[in-house]
Amino acid sequence: MIKSKNKNFKKWGYKENSKKLYSRTNVHKNFSEKDIDVWMLGIVKIKGDERILDLGCGDGKQIIAFGKKLTKGGKIIGCDISNELLKKAEEKAKENNINASFLLHDINQPFSFKDEEFDFISSLFSIYYVKNPLKVILEIKRLLNKKGKLFIAGPTPNNARDFWELHSKITNKKIPQVSLERGTRIHNTFIPLIRKYFRNTEIDIFKNIVHFPSSEELLKYYSSSLLLEESSKNREEKKIFLDKMKREVEKFIERNGAFDIKKEVYGILAYK
Numbered sequence: 001m002i003k004s005k006n007k008n009f010k011k012w013g014y015k016e017n018s019k020k021l022y023s024r025t026n027v028h029k030n031f032s033e034k035d036i037d038v039w040m041l042g043i044v045k046i047k048g049d050e051r052i053l054d055l056g057c058g059d060g061k062q063i064i065a066f067g068k069k070l071t072k073g074g075k076i077i078g079c080d081i082s083n084e085l086l087k088k089a090e091e092k093a094k095e096n097n098i099n100a101s102f103l104l105h106d107i108n109q110p111f112s113f114k115d116e117e118f119d120f121i122s123s124l125f126s127i128y129y130v131k132n133p134l135k136v137i138l139e140i141k142r143l144l145n146k147k148g149k150l151f152i153a154g155p156t157p158n159n160a161r162d163f164w165e166l167h168s169k170i171t172n173k174k175i176p177q178v179s180l181e182r183g184t185r186i187h188n189t190f191i192p193l194i195r196k197y198f199r200n201t202e203i204d205i206f207k208n209i210v211h212f213p214s215s216e217e218l219l220k221y222y223s224s225s226l227l228l229e230e231s232s233k234n235r236e237e238k239k240i241f242l243d244k245m246k247r248e249v250e251k252f253i254e255r256n257g258a259f260d261i262k263k264e265v266y267g268i269l270a271y272k
């Protein structure tokens with residue numbers, strides 16, 4: 001399914017690695033000023049008996065957050081292209097007693113669900129990997145019932161900008177075009193599309209600061225980022241970037257006590 005020869009898929013397609021996703025999620029959990037789930041659940045009110053579809057569910061972070069709000073009649077389905085992540089999500093859902101099921105599915109492809117099957121569709125940090133945003137937005141609309149709602153989260157163009165500049169400085173390279181385009185895709189592509197095809201689009205921005213207490217923690221985050229991955233395909237070169245980053249961050253931490261990355265995330269809530 002993901003071995004498409006389509007050039008556009010190669011550019012946008014992304015099957016997450018479970019260790020890397022875990023590493024980034026953990027950094028946010030341990031060193032962020034604010035909890036993103038609190039922000040998300042403040043915007044998306046789950047009634048309890050809803051049928052929810054989570055696109056690009058990864059290892060189940062939002063399956064757990066939304067799932068905990070469901071009552072007996074409610075159900076959540078997580079979909080992802082990574083079987084490995086779906087298995088982890090399934091384990092977590094079982095541990096948390098959540099009525100969830102999981103689907104190995106590429107969201108670039110239409111679903112076999114009937115029209116208006118869901119009350120709520122979510123996609124956090126995932127939808128900007130799709131190759132044809134219009135097709136995906138229209139498929140989401142088809143799957144939502146008349147009062148159905150959509151919630152999407154992803155980076156604003158300002159997300160982690162200082163860190164990107166530091167990366168540029170130490171690598172002596174421009175930010176890769178694909179990273180730039182992905183980082184602005186919610187702003188440039190998804191918001192206009194959602195405004196066009198949905199009603200009552202509400203946009204919120206979640207501002208957070210991640211305080212890295214040591215260069216080791218920052219390097220875990222950096223080495224699990226797509227920014228590093230897309231900046232070089234060469235292992236040795238990546239190692240040089242990591243060493244340089246370590247030195248820069250150590251200098252900074254010595255002077256300031258911690259190294260901060262400013263995160264900015266859009267939350268878009270829209271109704272069919």
Ligand SMILES: C[S@@+](CC[C@H](N)C(=O)[O-])C[C@H]1O[C@@H](n2cnc3c(N)ncnc32)[C@H](O)[C@@H]1O
Nearest residue numbers: 015016056057058061080081106107124126129
């Ligand atoms: C950054 S992770 C986010 C996971 C989760 N929503 C979270 O916030 O922790 C992006 C997820 O989207 C999935 N993904 C990327 N392209 C996809 C596609 N075409 N169809 C389904 N899932 C996809 C990846 O495998 C990965 O699990």
